[in-house]
Structure formats: structure tokens, C-alpha cells
Amino acid sequence: MSEIAVEPVTDNSPGGYLHPTPRIQSDDPTVVAFAKANAGHGDEIAQAISLYYAVRDGVRYDPYSMQLVPEELGAVRCLAQKVGFCIPKAALLAASARALGIPARVGYADVKNHLATGKLIEMMGTDLFIWHGYTDLFLDGKWVKATPAFNIELCDKFKVLPLEFDGREDSLFHPFDANDQPHMEYVSYHGAFRDVPVEPIIHAFSTTYWRMFDGTKCIRPGDFHSEAEAEH
Helix, strand or coil: CCCCCCHHHHHHHHHHHHHHHCCCCCCCCCHHHHHHHCCCCCHHHHHHHHHHHHHHHHHHCCCHCCEEHHHCCCCEEEEEEEEEEEHHHHHHHHHHHHCCCCCEEEEEHHHHHHHCHHHHHHHCCCCCCEEEEEEEECCEEEEEECCCCCEEEEEHCCCCCCCCCCCCCCEEECECCCCEECCCCEEEEEEEEEECHHHHHHHHHHCCHHHHHHEECCCCCCHHHHHHHHHH
């Protein structure tokens, strides 16, 4: 299967977002099995909510897991490893939704005030997180954004409330638990895509976060969850 064009989509009709793509592999047997096992019962909204929590908490968030190769940014590898960062986790949620007949696509934005440790920020060389991934789901006649990146155990370590999803409203911002203020500032949007735009993402990461990589593999200074617990 050839890669999909990397330009953001302008077509919002849901019928164009039901088919598998190279990185949103909704026809892969493991993805189909995962989707069916975690769909729960009820209508599409109930199924989407169930899938969201299965991806959010069933796949451990780890920014040090990123590798600058296309297959590492897709749903199948994320599901197999049960570890990933925002981009493959969003792809897995989109693939799982498509496997159940729910139109889904992936979107990206540059953000600040991310859930991060001092060590990660130092390695990145900036506090700007580029191409932060989320999932767009078509539910009850409209597109709704869902961000399944940060598992509940990690949020506990950072002492922030986990991001919830009700299937009806956009779920993008992490609040502080103490001050009830947005924890993430969305600086700019790249748009929504039919498939993960691997070429611009890999280029942007390799040039912006060059300190983090030895070739295509991210340098791992330690365990991210342990870092979060130690700092917070």
C-alpha cells in the first residue's frame, strides 16, 4: 500500500475516512481484534468512548519510544508494543474506530505546556512540542477531537487530571488539578489527515529535536514514568 498524500484534508464528509491506510491499518487482524474486544456495548458514541479509554490507558505513553521510521508511527506497531507517544496512539485510536465502521482521521498541532520532564525538555532543546497528535472521530453528525496520549498512571505522576472523552465535545486540553487552568497551549494547527503524514513529521522531528536521536532511534536517558514521579 503506497503512502497517502501529506497535505491536510479539506473534505469533511465521513465516507472518505473509513478505509485502511498505510499507517492507520484498520484492516489488520490485530487491530480488528483489539477494536472488537474494546468496543463495549451501545451505539457508536459508546463504542468510541470505550475505544478511547482502551488506547489511553492500555498503551503506555513514552516519548523516548519514538523512532524516525514510518512503521513506528502507525497503529499496528503501537498496538504490538503497548507503548507509544501521541502520534502512534492517535493512529491506533483512528484505526480501531475505522475497524468498527466509525469514520476517523488524525490531526496535529504544535503545543506548549505539555506533560514533560525537565530531562525531556533539555533533550528537546525547546518547550514546543511539534506535530502533537490527536484523533478526529465522526460521531452524531459531527467531527469530535479526542486525545488518547497520556495514560492515567502518567497523569497521576504529573499530578494532573487525566483527559476524559464523552464522545460529544472536543477533548484536547489537560487541566491542572490544583488551579483548574489549561495545561496545554495549542500554538498552531497542521490540520487533519487521512493517514499519518510520516514524511513531514520525520523531517520536522529530525531537524527540531536532533539532540534526541542517534540516527533514527531516540536516545533513552531513563524511564519517562520514573522521571515524572521523581520530579513531581
